[in-house]
Amino acid sequence: MTETTSLPKRPRCLSGVPGLDDVLAGGLPANYFYLIQGDPGAGKTTLALQFLLEGLRNGEKGFYITLSETKAELLQVAQSHGWSLDRVALLELSAIENLLKPEAQTTVFHSSEVELAKITRLVLDETRRIQPTRVVFDSLSEFRLISETPLRYRRQLLNLKQEFARQGATVLLLDDKMDKPGVVVDPHVLSITHGVIELEQMAPEYGTARRRLQVTKLRGVKFREGYHDYTIVTGGLKVFPRLIAAEHHLDFKREPVVSGVSELDQLLGGGLDRGTTTLLIGPAGSGKSSARMINAIW
């Protein structure tokens, strides 16, 4: 993790998720690729929609490319949170369903290759037409499935990266987590992304699910490391950055705090020192509570 150098600072893209920009130390550096990884239901789609809606608020154009969910499903998610996607460009690529049909697999042509090239071309054409500055690609897992070979997958990804970079777009790539925590997945994607955010949900023995996220990589930014809890409520994700005591120091006047009983204050050399802790001990009935109530400050 490195501090920014003397190069001009990249503008930041606010995420639109309360608390996340604090974790990211000011938002995502603009014009790069980011990987949002998590189990199904972890909130990737919701986070991505918040990211696009934040862009709209800043007068930016948003583009949502969906391979995994249908347009109707996406609109339903948005509606459940009270959002309108009228001004977000949506591209639904559900054509891949045909690939999964048996007849598509028995043709003499490499249908997946044809399909992949078609999908990429469609995405590139639409990107050029819409000229978005914020793009969401949902999801890589589907794209990987269509690509069939790592080489084809990587080549198409680089294709997309070049076009998005030309447009000056900040891109969120959503991906289902395929492996156990701690295992680095998909080196092809990792090498082309500027940052990675991992979303996790855990089901304890009792009570509601716990969700937490971790920024595992963000080039050139001193972000808040480690896990941060988050919730999904109507209105979207809310992140609660882990508190760091050292960041919450308050300046105060170092002075004695008087009790109001002059003899006691005299005994204490003017009173108790502000900012210190005093243990008041004594057997039951000796007057601890009364002593504490002498002065509200105590």
Ligand SMILES: Nc1ncnc2c1ncn2[C@@H]1O[C@H](COP(=O)(O)OP(=O)(O)O)[C@@H](O)[C@H]1O
């Ligand atoms: N309107 C809502 N209010 C509160 N929670 C919701 C709402 N809609 C969805 N959720 C929660 O969000 C989860 C789905 O989030 P989603 O972004 O679709 O996940 P992913 O894209 O990672 O699969 C649901 O499992 C549900 O717990």
Ligand SMILES: [Mg+2]
């Ligand atoms: Mg989703």
